[in-house]
Amino acid sequence: MTTNTNNKEKNILDSVIYSYTSDTNQMNEENRILKETVNKLKEELDKFKTTPLMVCDVRDIFGKDAIIRLPNGNQFYVTVSEECGKLKPGDVVLTDQKNLTIIRKMPLTKQFDIESFVIVEKPKVPWSAIGGLDLQVQEIKEVVELPLKRPELFKKIGITPPKGILLYGKPGTGKTLLAKAVAASTNSTFIEVVASELVQKFIGEGAKMVKEIFELARKKAPSIIFIDELDALAARRIEIGTSGEREVSRTFMQLLAEIDGFEPLDNVKVIGATNRKDILDPAVIRPGRLDRLIHIPLPKKEARLEILKIHSGSMSLGKDVDLSNLSADMEDFSGAEIKAACTEAGYFAIRENRTSIIRRDFLRGIEKVKQEEEAEGGDYMRMFG
Numbered sequence: 001m002t003t004n005t006n007n008k009e010k011n012i013l014d015s016v017i018y019s020y021t022s023d024t025n026q027m028n029e030e031n032r033i034l035k036e037t038v039n040k041l042k043e044e045l046d047k048f049k050t051t052p053l054m055v056c057d058v059r060d061i062f063g064k065d066a067i068i069r070l071p072n073g074n075q076f077y078v079t080v081s082e083e084c085g086k087l088k089p090g091d092v093v094l095t096d097q098k099n100l101t102i103i104r105k106m107p108l109t110k111q112f113d114i115e116s117f118v119i120v121e122k123p124k125v126p127w128s129a130i131g132g133l134d135l136q137v138q139e140i141k142e143v144v145e146l147p148l149k150r151p152e153l154f155k156k157i158g159i160t161p162p163k164g165i166l167l168y169g170k171p172g173t174g175k176t177l178l179a180k181a182v183a184a185s186t187n188s189t190f191i192e193v194v195a196s197e198l199v200q201k202f203i204g205e206g207a208k209m210v211k212e213i214f215e216l217a218r219k220k221a222p223s224i225i226f227i228d229e230l231d232a233l234a235a236r237r238i239e240i241g242t243s244g245e246r247e248v249s250r251t252f253m254q255l256l257a258e259i260d261g262f263e264p265l266d267n268v269k270v271i272g273a274t275n276r277k278d279i280l281d282p283a284v285i286r287p288g289r290l291d292r293l294i295h296i297p298l299p300k301k302e303a304r305l306e307i308l309k310i311h312s313g314s315m316s317l318g319k320d321v322d323l324s325n326l327s328a329d330m331e332d333f334s335g336a337e338i339k340a341a342c343t344e345a346g347y348f349a350i351r352e353n354r355t356s357i358i359r360r361d362f363l364r365g366i367e368k369v370k371q372e373e374e375a376e377g378g379d380y381m382r383m384f385g
């Protein structure tokens with residue numbers, strides 16, 4: 001009897017001990033999870049407390065000190081931390097915000113991938129896609145195509161071709177088209193940069209971008225660097241006051257340095273384009289730089305007819321369409337506007353459920369482009385440009 005009671009009590013005790021043990025295990029586990037969470041939160045909190053480091057460029061080294069350039073363009077003489085390792089001018093470093101001591105060097109990986117900021121392509125524009133610019137095409141073939149295709153010829157004769165050319169003329173006259181055609185005919189990589197974007201979007205980085213663009217061009221040679229709206233970067237400046245102007249000027253200086261840095265017979269060519277040749281800084285068109293200026297005019301009647309033939313080439317035209325007459329109605333139209341008039345004519349036919357385009361469609365298309373041009377001051381052209 002007593003043994004039985006003892007056993008029973010022991011069992012009860014065991015189960016109580018077991019339940020306490022399992023409770024403590026559970027609590028220990030909970031405690032561990034909570035501790036982990038607290039640690040993680042502490043780490044996160046620390047991240048918020050640390051002050052950010054500043055990204056600067058090293059300009060010069062003087063023993064254990066260095067001159068750095070801040071993103072705003074200001075330069076400072078600072079000390080270099082022991083752990084930083086060996087530095088050289090041009091390195092990108094992280095500095096303390098208060099005393100600007102260089103804390104560490106940025107890894108060598110590129111800060112940005114230049115190819116995602118500029119348009120890099122292998123265009124397929126044939127010379128036959130350009131109408132009414134025979135003289136200009138001829139000149140570009142001589143000064144850009146020939147040196148890229150047959151540099152030995154120039155060496156033999158002993159003349160140096162221009163490193164680059166400047167195409168200037170009204171918007172929509174085919175400057176980009178010409179540049180793409182010469183890239184296609186020489187099987188070159190076409191790197192398109194819009195100068196206004198370079199100075200607006202990449203504040204503080206413009207000069208570096210220019211450097212990287214030329215590096216990319218050399219890597220992918222033969223290449224053509226096409227700089228559209230060059231005036232945004234290379235406009236003559238009377239005084240350089242604001243930091244924005246300083247930045248543009250630095251980017252421009254870098255561009256000149258890069259153009260000076262390669263040889264005329266290297267397989268990189270620069271083609272600049274502008275609608276405002278009048279405001280360009282003469283430095284950019286000095287001999288040895290973009291010293292061949294090619295004017296791309298608005299097309300005259302004959303030229304307009306050629307362009308019209310190109311753009312209506314794949315359209316199904318009605319019998320009453322006389323392209324020669326139509327081109328006479330397009331006085332003062334640029335190539336882009338002629339293309340726009342063709343597209344509009346097509347839309348007028350679609351609206352009337354026709355598959356062939358008749359003279360009336362063209363006349364309406366021309367009228368529409370004229371009206372839009374007057375109303376928008378050219379925005380319409382850009383839509384189709």
Ligand code: ATP
Binds near residue numbers: 170171176273274334
């Ligand atoms: P912007 O100064 O605005 O950059 P742009 O002079 O570079 O203009 P393009 O972009 O080459 O002009 O031309 C826009 C479009 O107009 C071309 O894609 C082409 O379809 C048409 N075009 C312009 N000129 C011609 C031309 N001479 N022959 C055939 N098409 C042309």
